[in-house]
Amino acid sequence: MTTPQRSDGVQPGRLARSALDENFRDAYPPLDAHEAIVAADRCYFCHDAPCITACPTEIDIPLFIRQIATGTSEAAARTILTQNILGGMCARVCPTETLCEQACVREAAEGKPVEIGQLQRYATDTLMGAGVHPFTRATPTGKTVAIVGAGPAGLACAHRLAMYGHDVVIFEARSKGGGLNEFGIAAYKSTLDFAQRELEWLLQIGGIEIRHNQRLGHEISLQGLREAHDAVFLGMGLAGVNALGVPGEDKIHAGDAVDFIAELRQAEDLASLPIGRRVVVIGGGMTAIDAGVQAKLLGAEDVSIVYRRGQDAMSASRHEQEHAQRKGVRLICNAAPVGIEGNGSLTGVRFAYTETHDGKLVVTDDTFTLPADQVFKAIGQTLAGVPDALELAGRKIAVSETGATSVKDVWAGGDCASGGDDLTVTAVAEGRDAAEDIHRRLMM
Structure with missing residues (x-):
């Protein structure tokens, strides 16, 4: 990777476009x-x-x-x-x-x-x-299903229902479908606009309409969807971002890692994206890894991912951790943020060392400061805009094994629902299984 030019502050164009093209090529080339x-x-x-x-x-x-x-x-x-x-x-x-x-x-x-x-x-x-779509749509049933969210869970649910002959309308909050696959995955894992090409391919089944810029609790309501459709599936993911809860969190250039990844994925020119010379990412999951690696690929000279527990407790896989380290990202464990520093401009993040006693995390009085001009928070997301009628399990929508919620004729799956890991493949499984249950109910 080309060594970036030394410069203070957060700025675009730290690397030449040729270097960026090289850095963001397919990280895992396909087999011939x-x-x-x-x-x-x-x-x-x-x-x-x-x-x-x-x-x-x-x-x-x-x-x-x-x-x-x-x-x-x-x-x-x-x-x-x-x-x-x-x-x-x-x-x-x-x-x-x-x-x-x-x-x-x-x-x-x-x-x-x-x-x-x-x-x-x-x-x-x-x-x-080869341009092949191997599935055919059954004879239309006359039943309609509303799906909230055009992410992995919603798309998997929609395709299975359309294949069974039901008419599906997907209500998507953004101006583009794909959900996590489009906005939340590192660019070097999904090149050549693959998320949109896969979405267009999926829609070849027929019977699926996507309506964009439709947010639950704003342009649409759960009650309205229930009245207009025979069933509803909620697959809107997690829209809120957890706060650090430390002084200085509102400083300029202290942002959310999910927003950084989404902006990068939608950028037409990577050289236009501003990045700091010294970047600190707070968190231990895949979002933290993706943000840290991509900050380095954009030209940040020094990138550190800091996690409050030990490395074995990080939810990002060891494979991804090692990938980050190979790209020059430093992993610092057993440290929790206690403040973002700077008088005006952001200058660093103060951390306290942590210890674990009987499984409980203890923040010590021993602190250190990492110099930084840009910080990304990646400490998890939260559910937002959920109708009061839905029963929750912790911070997510409570669902049965087949995705049924506490509200009649309403199912949920993916990151917004209780259950499995927050993975694309898990969301697909939950959307598919909910579709099977919805189909059974509709055909009774």
């Missing part, structure tokens, strides 16, 4: 046909394969790999997409190293799993590249 065959040949095609149960969408992994090995990659894609209609994006962003590949027998035996994620990408990219 020969490489895919070689990778597929490593699979044992296990009976009762542990990789299947490790996948939240329960894709028949040995089957699709065997189909690749026998030269029928489009059949492999259908196997994948039947379970996970966003299999192309999930192949790019899933933490396969802690899911299917960790469960792979080759991983246990040799420390090197079958490249399941890369093989999944090869199959789905091959089919999409």
